[in-house]
Amino acid sequence: MNSLGDQIRAYLPYQRRNAASLALLAFAMVLTLSAFAEVGLARDGNIPSGLFVYGGGLVVLAMAAYVVQAKFAPYADPLLLPLAVALNGLGLAMIYRLDLDTSRDHKVAEMAGKKLISDEANAGGQLMWTFVGIALFVTAVLIMRDTDRPDAKFSFTPKTAQRYTYIIGLGAIILLLLPIVPGIGASINGARVWIRVAGFSVQPGEFAKLLLVVFFAGYLVNKRQAMSLIGKKVGPISLPRARDLGPILVIWFFSLGVLFMQKDLGTALLYFGLFISMLYIATQRVSWVVIGLGLLAVGVFVATQLPFMGHVNQRIDIWQNPKPYFDGGCLLDSGKVVPVNPDTDLYKQAKAAGSSYPGFTACDKLGGEYSDSAQLMKGMFALGEGGVLGTGLGQGEPWRTPLSFSDFIFDSMGEELGLTGLMAILLVYALIVQRGMKTAVAARDPFLKLFAGGVSFVVALQVFVIVGGVTKLIPLTGLTTPFLSQGGSSLMANWILIAILVRMSHDARKPAPQAIQDEGMTQIVSTR
Amino acid sequence: MDKPIRRVAIFGMLLFFGLMVQVNYVQGSQAEKLRTDSANTRQYLNVFNNPRGQITASGEVLASSYPTGKDNPKYGRKYVDGMVFSPVTGYFNGGASKVELAYNALLSGTDKRITHQRWFDMFIGKKPEGANVELSIDPAAQRLAYRLLKNNTSRRAGAAVIDVKTGAVKVLSSSSSYDPNDVAPQTGEQGAKKLQQLDGMRGVIQPLIDNGMSQTFPPGSSFKTVVAAMAMDDLGMSSSTPVNTGPLILPESGKSLPNSHDSGSCGGTAPMLGAFAESCNTAFGRIALDAGIQKLHDESSKFGFNRKWNIEPMLKPAESDVPISFVGADGNKVDTGKDGTARSGIGQENVRATPLQMAMVAAAVANKGKIMQPYLVQKVTTKDQSTVYQADPKLFSQAMKSGTADQLEDMMRAVVNEGTAKNLIGQGIAGKTGTAEQGAGIPNARWFVGFSPMNNPRYAFAVVTEGTGDGASGAGPLAAQILAQVRK
Structure with a gap:
């Protein structure tokens, strides 16, 4: 096969890039520690004690992650871990900075005998979830074996998931439905995307996102041959056979269901967009994309016409003229x-x-x-306040925007780091996505290609929906901003996502197994 | 599958590209619009979050910011002797007036002259600090002036003293007045209400309108200075030209224009100097009639009448007027007729002037006909003592010929030595009295407008108080005391 991946492997023998990874990681840590230092220096002229607790904590965790990656996945893409640490660290610094203001508000309210209804930034909690997230990363990198050694005992590789495609699909749907179940489902800030487990609020949607990628990848690998068969040809587009339309219709109804029940356009868009993109990767048929976009347009149009779907209209009205x-x-x-x-x-x-x-x-x-529309406009005002260079960490007033630490953390960053900082953050996301896509190209297995491509694209889509929402590019919907937003579910899911990419990139980039040359001219056959 | 993956990767990049374009659009080109959006409360909240610069006079701090220890406002504003200095400093409560308004950007540290200089601070995120504004005011004289004005009358009174060589305003005093401490940021809601109440006052006493430069009064006989300057500049007369001081019958109504007394110089004919010294109305009524209202209007314009001008940025004194026509009670435009012209010649009819304007008239007399541009702010210095603004004396106008000014100087000295203000002999001031009627049942506007010292004058002044009696006794002694303090 003369695929691009093979070409890359042929002409560019992969090496271990652990030194590069370490240097980049050190830079990500300097970035994080500087962010903490600036918060303290700007606020009271001292290096904050938080620098040692939070910054130090993150450094220790990141170093542990690096050591595990260097030992167990030495050929892994060197950029993924440092990029994730940089985002996680910046987010932690911003939440720490917001915590200083919101907890003060809290104390003032307490002294006045009032109770603040809005939940607040919580840097301690975020550090704990960062710890859990990186621990999951370490565990995942540790337990996942190389894909080319499936015969090893207790082997668990990214490819193992392919065997359980339908169970995982079922799991994803259960996770998505959990918040609607009375008793464990909880509505926070108007969105019903939470469940309460043992005192913690969990957003199962964050994990469902990953499971859905696995399910789509497993399903499409099996069905892609059939789905790429051509039926009628209408104009320049070759339509697929009608009988293959089933899956896309199911996903369409499913996304509409999410839209109707959770009244959440962004999430519906995320799942449906993910499916269309993976369908396209699997079949190479543009007609699927056209059909998908058509279905999406119909769905959104229907939603805006239904009276009980006013939320969608309202978001659009507010977006057009807040x-x-x-x-x-x-x-x-x-x-x-x-x-x-x-x-x-x-x-x-x-x-x-x-x-x-x-x-x-x-x-x-x-x-x-x-x-x-106060929240959206206040977020925009924060961006305006920041301008090109930003006010500097700790020197703006990002806490004036409701949910400045979760949904609107991108605007908070924009206020204090300015346009300059936001461009850097967007580039970091873009790099993660591109490294993921590169891993997909380099992967040797169709399932892994779909898996890596889907996982990378879902990051791009999620960042687009939430960042586009808070910058008024598209109507606002509440999604988390990967690695930046406060919240355990999001951090854990995204760290697992990075672990999967790290493991797959190691697989894809490591040298092909060497032939054992003691049997004469026997040619090694690909183990794929 | 590599080709579609690459395409999806490119699509992903397009999504990021879209976000980057939007962020650039919002933070790059829309930032200013968002910052000044009417719904954006940050722009009003921020003004209390940083200390403003001080306002000082002769090194004495008159207005300064201090941390309140609270969240909002973070900084309060303290005024020393607020009642005395508010006509110059103005108030600050988010909004502002007077120097607080005119120099707001420099005081708050947002002015380009500071931000450009402190670009490195900006770069490292240090907020530029507000600059200190040094007034031209003489604080001791300003205090004395306020006390004298306040004790003199329960109605309105105002005073202005200018350095004739530079235009520096040394005293700008008003009674009634208000204390800007009552409306400063730390007073919160209460202060906002107080300000609203002060602003809503519609009677004679309107504390927010200072009587030094923002309120006009009929100048009465003190306006004869302008008429005399016109007579000498344009009508070929001199201080020794004999003028008819006998009774004057107004041409339209047939009524007579009365003199205060018909003896002495006002007894029939006298040199203009004598008619000026004893303030004979008929002589100046005749000069005004001879010249016509247009000429009188044009002459007064040279002194600064009939137009708005800036004493400081965004700060305009009330317009002093010698109107050619006016809008009557029925809303129709009425020309100032012959009778009106004659009465305008003695500073009545619809002639109105601020004390600052009359001080400028006296400044022209004392400075060879030249009026220097009046100013309130001497200089502005940043926290590191570098000067970002320095008052630069410049010519406001050449109001009369130099020779005319010399003769008018003599005439003003004659007012004190042999005329209507003999009570002020030996007090080091010369000037012109004025006693303007303001209508039935309303007290007179009593003026004394002149210069000090008697020879080689350095200061020009105008004092007006409302009350019964004449300018020589109602305003003259106040002017003498204030100028004695200014000369110290």
């Missing part, structure tokens, strides 16, 4: 959003009637649900 809803928007049952801001008669009437929250009262009178 201003009228800044001080108050009201989502009616008909799916329309009307402003109830202080300039409106409704607001004035409610105020004249003596209401202390005229916007809410006015919306109640209309029988709608209060929702405003």
Whole structure:
């Protein structure tokens, strides 16, 4: 086979790049420690004690991860670990910085005898989850064996998952449905994507994302031959056979289900986009992409027409013109959003009637649900405040945006690190995605190719949906920003994702097994 | 499968490219718009988060910021003798007035002159500190002036003293006044309400409007200085030219324009110097009639009447006027007729002037006809003592010929030595009295407008107080005391 991967392997013999990896890791640590130092120096002129706890903690964890990677996956892509550590470290520094402000708000509120409803940035918790995340990375790299030695005892490789394709698919669906189950499902900040387990809030969707990639990869590897068969030809596009349309319709209904039940356009977009891209990789048929995009358009159109799907409309209305809803928007049952801001008669009437929250009262009178664009606009104001160079870590006021430490952490970064910092962060993400894609190209097995490609693309898509949302490029939906957002589920899932890529890149990049030359001219046959 | 993977990889890059374009658009080109968005409360909150520079006068700190120890506002603003200095310093409560407004960008540290100089601080994220503003005001004289004005009348009073050589304003005093401490950031809601209440006052006493440069009064006989300058510059007269001081019948109404007394110089005919010294209305009414209202309007314009001008950036004194026409009670435009012209010649009818404007008239007399551009701020220095702004004396206008100014100097000295202000002999000031009627039942505006010392004058001044009696006794002694303090 004269594939690109073979060409790369033929002309560029892979080497261990552990020294490069270590140097980059050291740079990621310097970046993180500097970020912590700057927070302290800017706020009170001292190196903060958090530098030793949080920065030091991260350094120890990252070094452990490096040692394991160097020992057990020495041919792994040298960039993946340092990039993930840099993002994790920057996110931790930002959460630490936000924690200093929000916990102070908390104390002030406590002294005044009030209880703050909004949850707050929690640097200690994030450090703990970072620890768990990196521990999972270490474990995953340790237990996963090289794919070309499936005969080893207790072998567990990325390819092992292929055997359990349908069980994993079922698992993904169960995880996705868990938040809707009464009792363990929990609604936090209006989104029903959480479950409560032993006192912790877990976002099963983050893990389901990984399982779905495995399921899609396993399924498509089996069915890709059939699905790439050509049926009718319409114009320039070769349509697939009608009987092969089944799977894509199932996923489509499934995504619509997510959209309807969780009222979450972003997540639906993420799953469906992931499936289409993997379908395209597996079949090489552009027609699948066209069909997929058509189905997506139909789905979104239907969603905007259904009255009970007002959330989608509202997000779109707010995205197009957030201003009228800044001080108050009201989502009616008909799916329309009307402003109830202080300039409106409704607001004035409610105020004249003596209401202390005229916007809410006015919306109640209309029988709608209060929702405003304040969060999005405050995030945008944070970006504006940052400008090109940013205010500097610890010197802005990113805590003025609600959820500045999770959904809106990208805007918080934008305020304090500026356009310059955001470009760097986006480049880090882009590099992770590209290294993942390169691993997919270099992989020797179709399942692993799909697996690596899907995992890389899901990162790109997720970053696009959330970052595009908070920068008003597309309507806002709440997804986590990989490695930056506060939250254990997201950190754990993403560290596992990096571990899988590290293991697969090691597999792909290591030299082919050497022939044992004691039997004369016997040619070694590929073990694939 | 490598080809589609590469295509998906490229698509992934396009997604990132889209994000990068959007972030560049938002933070690069939209940043300023977002920062000043009307819904963005950060722009109002931030003003209390950093200390502003000080406002000082002769090295004495008049306004300064201090940490409140609270979150909002982080910094309060303290004014020393707020009632005395508020006509110059103004207030700051997020919004601002007077010097606090005119020099806001420098005081808050956002001015380009500071940020460009401190670009390295900006780069390492250090916020530039506000600069200190040094006023031209003489604090001791300003204090004395406020005390005198306040004790003199329960109604309005104002005073202005200018250094004639430079234009530096030494005193700009007002009674009524207000204390900017009452509306400073640390007062919060209460201060905002207080400010609203002060702003809403519609009676005679409006504390936010200072009577030194923001309020006009009829200048009365003190305006004869301008008329005399016109007579000598344009009508070929001199201080010794005999003028008719006898009774004057107004041409339109047939009523007479009265003199305060019909004896002495006002008894029929006198040199202009005598008519000026004894303030004979009829003589100056006749000069105004001879010249016509247009000429009088043009002459007064040379002194700064009839237009708005900036004393400091964004800070304009009230417009002093010698109107050719005015809008009557019925909303129609009415020309100033002959009677009105004659009455304008003695600073009545619709002629109005701020004390600062009349001090500028006196400054022209005392400085060979030249008025220097008045200013309130001497210099602005950053925290590291480098000067970012320095007042640069420049010509405001050549209001009259140098010879005319010399003669008017003599005439003003004659007012004190032999005319209407003999009560001020030996006090080192010369000037022109004015006693303007403001309508039935309203106290007179009593003026004394002149210069000091008597010879080689250095300061020009104008003092106005409202009350019964005349300018010589109602304003003259105040001016003498204030100028004695300024000369120290």
